[in-house]
Amino acid sequence: MTTRTRAGYTLLLFSIIFAGSYTLLRADKKPEAGFDRAIVDNTRRLFERGRQIFRYDTFGDESFWGGMLHLHQAIAGAANGGVGPGVSPRAALSLGLKVDAQALPDAVVRAIRQGDVNLDDPAVTLRLLKARAVVGVTGIFEKDQLVSIGIQCAFCHSTVDDSVAPGVGSRLDGWANRDLNVGAIVASAPDLSPFSTLLGVSQDTVRTVLNSWGPGKFDAELILDGKAFRPDGRPAATLIPPAFGLAGVNLHTWTGWGSVTHWNAFVSNLEMHGKGTFFDPRLDDAAKFPIAAANGFGHVTNSPDLITAKLPALHYYQLSIPAPRPPGSSFDHDAAERGDELFEGKARCATCHVEPIFTEPGWNMHTPAEVGVDDFQAMRSPDERYRTSPLAGLWSHQKGGFFHDGRFATLRDVVDHYDALFSLGLTEQEKNDLVEYLKSI
Ligand code: HEC
Numbered sequence: 431m432t433t434r435t436r437a438g439y440t441l442l443l444f445s446i447i448f449a450g451s452y453t454l455l456r457a458d459k460k461p462e463a464g465f466d467r468a469i470v471d472n473t474r475r476l477f478e479r480g481r482q483i484f485r486y487d488t489f490g491d492e493s494f495w496g497g498m499l500h501l502h503q504a505i506a507g508a509a510n511g512g513v514g515p516g517v518s519p520r521a522a523l524s525l526g527l528k529v530d531a532q533a534l535p536d537a538v539v540r541a542i543r544q545g546d547v548n549l550d551d552p553a554v555t556l557r558l559l560k561a562r563a564v565v566g567v568t569g570i571f572e573k574d575q576l577v578s579i580g581i582q583c584a585f586c587h588s589t590v591d592d593s594v595a596p597g598v599g600s601r602l603d604g605w606a607n608r609d610l611n612v613g614a615i616v617a618s619a620p621d622l623s624p625f626s627t628l629l630g631v632s633q634d635t636v637r638t639v640l641n642s643w644g645p646g647k648f649d650a651e652l653i654l655d656g657k658a659f660r661p662d663g664r665p666a667a668t669l670i671p672p673a674f675g676l677a678g679v680n681l682h683t684w685t686g687w688g689s690v691t692h693w694n695a696f697v698s699n700l701e702m703h704g705k706g707t708f709f710d711p712r713l714d715d716a717a718k719f720p721i722a723a724a725n726g727f728g729h730v731t732n733s734p735d736l737i738t739a740k741l742p743a744l745h746y747y748q749l750s751i752p753a754p755r756p757p758g759s760s761f762d763h764d765a766a767e768r769g770d771e772l773f774e775g776k777a778r779c780a781t782c783h784v785e786p787i788f789t790e791p792g793w794n795m796h797t798p799a800e801v802g803v804d805d806f807q808a809m810r811s812p813d814e815r816y817r818t819s820p821l822a823g824l825w826s827h828q829k830g831g832f833f834h835d836g837r838f839a840t841l842r843d844v845v846d847h848y849d850a851l852f853s854l855g856l857t858e859q860e861k862n863d864l865v866e867y868l869k870s871i
């Protein structure tokens with residue numbers, strides 16, 4: 431065989447192999463058929479339905495927020511058929527409520543940009559509600575009259591990118607709204623008797639408790655145990671956590687109450703006061719959860735059930751939300767790389783915060799002593815522990831501090847805490863590097 435012929439054969443052989451693997455690759459790209467198709471269709475359906483529910487579904491909770499607390503009347507104000515001065519857009523924004531610019535006509539967005547919208551008129555707030563532009567809040571209208579109001583998951587777990595004005599922009603689902611003053615908003619309701627009856631205290635006391643929370647916080651356990659303040663006198667509320675980057679994470683909430691879908695059912699029934707079904711016999715423990723046990727909160731049924739059929743899609747959407755990547759300019763890349771090594775090495779962070787989920791694959795819980803914090807909040811939960819926080823996207827929720835109650839104002843304070851607790855002997859530069867790494871994940 432001449433060299434030329436041999437080269438020719440070799441070329442032919444390669445062509446056959448190439449064509450073969452190309453065909454294989456193409457076979458992969460064929461549209462799915464049969465049950466594969468059913469899976470892909472289901473993915474799309476669950477995602478889209480779940481997003482709709484997360485953003486807009488009240489689960490019938492307007493019968494509580496509007497029907498019982500009459501919150502809509504305080505928002506509308508006396509001039510618009512409600513009570514009191516009403517809530518102007520400026521007041522709403524200062525309470526941390528966000529406006530979804532995508533829901534507004536272009537002309538309105540332009541007017542907001544140019545400062546031509548009257549931010550001091552509660553009637554403008556009503557127009558925003560009518561356009562479904564107030565993130566996480568649904569106004570229910572009869573003609574132009576606001577007759578009730580409901581809330582959604584997005585109320586606490588979405589914010590906006592401020593692309594139009596502070597508090598006005600595109601939605602950022604899953605990002606913790608650390609500006610939102612839930613307590614002050616609820617406290618503005620004309621009638622707090624459902625809470626005062628449940629907790630056995632006056633409406634004034636309920637208002638004092640709600641106003642003690644401050645921005646970015648909420649107390650999900652108050653209606654279970656009636657504990658409004660910590661032994662040291664500070665409010666018992668915890669930070670609103672991010673609801674992104676949760677796929678692959680076992681237990682959820684600061685104290686690991688359960689899976690994402692357990693908590694979704696818990697919150698929509700018990701906290702938002704939607705109408706569904708909820709089962710958690712751990713709430714029958716009258717010593718730990720006196721109020722929940724006395725009121726049967728672990729055995730909720732409603733007919734019709736407006737929640738249960740929505741749990742699969744809601745769960746799916748939650749798990750679809752990735753932790754947001756930090757802007758490249760927001761941290762020192764070299765320092766972050768050194769910090770990454772420390773995180774897994776000398777600083778021993780990765781023994782609990784296992785990359786890339788940044789929590790333990792498996793039972794992700796620790797006693798208060800193991801992380802060097804008091805047990806107040808842990809003792810308000812079934813397992814009496816703290817859940818290892820999944821850290822991805824940490825940069826997006828620096829407002830309000832860190833750990834369940836925001837006790838550490840900065841990431842540097844967190845690192846100092848661990849340095850002392852575990853006697854890590856980190857140098858000044860190592861602490862810095864670790865902080866830069868935390869800002870980069
Ligand atoms: C009033 C504010 C508020 C609303 C409304 C709200 N949440 Fe939350 N969410 C919180 C707070 C606060 C926590 C932490 C509770 C705790 O640890 O005790 C939390 C925790 C969570 C977690 C756990 C996150 C983690 O770190 O693992 C998920 C998931 C979640 N919420 C989803 C939802 C969904 C879905 C809805 C709507 C059905 C919803 N939330 C409605 C405030 C809210």
Ligand code: HEC
Nearest residue numbers: 777778779782796800801816817818819832833834844848
């Ligand atoms: C023994 C397990 C464990 C180790 C080791 C550990 N952590 Fe944590 N981490 C936790 C737990 C549990 C929490 C939740 C504490 C709370 O909410 O009060 C937490 C919370 C955090 C938070 C707050 C997250 C938030 O959303 O507020 C940061 C930041 C953090 N850890 C960083 C680190 C760093 C950096 C290291 C290494 C120096 C480290 N952790 C080592 C278990 C651990």
